[in-house]
Amino acid sequence: MTLVRRFGEIVRERSVTRGAKPINSCSTLEQWLGEARTCGVRAVDTFAQGLEQDGDAVRAALTTPWSNAQSEGQITRLKLLKRQMYGRASFDLLRRRVLLAV
Numbered sequence: 345m346t347l348v349r350r351f352g353e354i355v356r357e358r359s360v361t362r363g364a365k366p367i368n369s370c371s372t373l374e375q376w377l378g379e380a381r382t383c384g385v386r387a388v389d390t391f392a393q394g395l396e397q398d399g400d401a402v403r404a405a406l407t408t409p410w411s412n413a414q415s416e417g418q419i420t421r422l423k424l425l426k427r428q429m430y431g432r433a434s435f436d437l438l439r440r441r442v443l444l445a446v
Contacts (some may be wrong), residue, residue, distance in 0.1 A: 347380055358406045370403045
């Protein structure tokens, strides 16, 4: 579907890894939301409504140059270590593995 691809392009063009510059306007997002609400596909309409409910966060994600990818990666790594150690050792050993991995 064209609307889904366009939304992906809107997000990807703002990607921090592509060295995107911050923008002050979300006109492309606003246009996309308008089209998504009137497209007649319920899943797309529901998705657009969810984006509108959390509109401030979505607009901030598209207009600011910051990313939380580093912290998300560290959290994922810590969760993996925790799952590997679950039921196998004490908290002290888990703490040592986390600190040694840093």
